[in-house]
Amino acid sequence: MKRPSPIGAVTVITAIMVLCLTVFAALAYSSGQAELRLAQAGAQAVSDYYEADSQAAKLVAMALEGRTEQELRASVATTWDHETPIAVDYDGRTLRAEIPAGRRQTLHIEVDRMYNVAKRGYEAHIVEWRTIADTEVGTE
Amino acid sequence: MRTKQRSYILLEILLSLLIFALAAWICLKLFAEGGRAATRAKELANAPTAAASAMEQIKTETVDSMDVIYDANWNRTDHEHFAANAGTYYFVIVQQSHGSAVRYRSGHVYVQKYERTEQGGELKNKVTQIYELHDCWLDEEVLG
Numbered sequence: 063m064k065r066p067s068p069i070g071a072v073t074v075i076t077a078i079m080v081l082c083l084t085v086f087a088a089l090a091y092s093s094g095q096a097e098l099r100l101a102q103a104g105a106q107a108v109s110d111y112y113e114a115d116s117q118a119a120k121l122v123a124m125a126l127e128g129r130t131e132q133e134l135r136a137s138v139a140t141t142w143d144h145e146t147p148i149a150v151d152y153d154g155r156t157l158r159a160e161i162p163a164g165r166r167q168t169l170h171i172e173v174d175r176m177y178n179v180a181k182r183g184y185e186a187h188i189v190e191w192r193t194i195a196d197t198e199v200g201t202e
Numbered sequence: 203m204r205t206k207q208r209s210y211i212l213l214e215i216l217l218s219l220l221i222f223a224l225a226a227w228i229c230l231k232l233f234a235e236g237g238r239a240a241t242r243a244k245e246l247a248n249a250p251t252a253a254a255s256a257m258e259q260i261k262t263e264t265v266d267s268m269d270v271i272y273d274a275n276w277n278r279t280d281h282e283h284f285a286a287n288a289g290t291y292y293f294v295i296v297q298q299s300h301g302s303a304v305r306y307r308s309g310h311v312y313v314q315k316y317e318r319t320e321q322g323g324e325l326k327n328k329v330t331q332i333y334e335l336h337d338c339w340l341d342e343e344v345l346g
Contacts, residue, residue: 069212070214072211072214072215072218073214073217073218075218076218076219076221076222079222080221080225081224083225083226083229086223086229086233087228087229087230087232087236088232090232090233090236091232091233091235091236091239092236093236093240094235094236094237094238094239094240094243095236096240096241096242097239098239098242098243098246099245100241100243101242101244101245101246101247101284102246104246104247104250104315105246105247105249105250105333108251108253108254108335109250112254112335112338113336115335115338115339116308116337116338116339118339119339120282120339126251138237152281186207193323201249
């Protein structure tokens with residue numbers, strides 16, 4: 063007489079259900095994690111940009127106060143604690159700086175310090191204030 | 203013989219139920235974790251935009267601080283609605299400070315999540331900070 067198989071229909075159905083459940087759960091989990099990673103990268107990019115923007119504005123403010131290039135560089139060296147340094151070039155009239163805004167882009171600024179007779183003080187004239195993707199840096 | 207076969211089937215059903223329950227418990231945890239990550243992702247996608255928007259707004263105003271309230275779906279709402287209703291809210295708070303350099307004005311932006319629940323007729327807050335921007339330049343006058 064033939065013995066009944068130990069694996070019956072119940073086991074097969076359970077195995078299929080568990081497999082489906084596992085696949086969908088894994089998909090939901092990985093999709094959620096991927097969304098989170100993307101959102102974190104976006105949030106970090108915004109933070110990095112505003113940090114660079116703030117640093118640029120500080121440099122401009124210092125240039126307007128009449129500080130020298132050495133003073134600007136010294137200030138940057140003490141406040142900027144990131145791996146990639148800030149490049150500053152200032153001749154007393156035109157301030158050029160390249161400030162890393164995250165890992166993949168750089169904030170490039172070029173500002174002229176001009177005397178405003180009506181206001182009896184110096185003011186900044188922006189020639190350039192834009193972010194450049196790192197692949198573009200050095201090709202300009 | 204038939205009794206023995208029935209006990210086999212019962213044992214199989216019991217074992218299947220046990221395995222299914224275990225797998226379902228693990229999968230539910232995975233679903234929940236995925237859901238939490240998606241919610242956090244939605245918050246992190248909206249918070250920087252809201253923070254930047256509030257910061258740009260304060261640049262044009264003369265106030266020292268301001269806050270903007272969003273509801274759970276990131277639609278703007280007001281203090282009256284927040285005070286009267288339970289639910290999830292997001293506060294974008296901008297506080298400005300004066301930097302060391304002359305004519306330099308900076309600010310900090312905080313995005314906080316308020317989970318308001320009703321307990322014993324009172325609304326209780328659970329506050330979590332979800333995003334912040336530090337030392338952002340606010341002064342338009344610097345650049346003339």
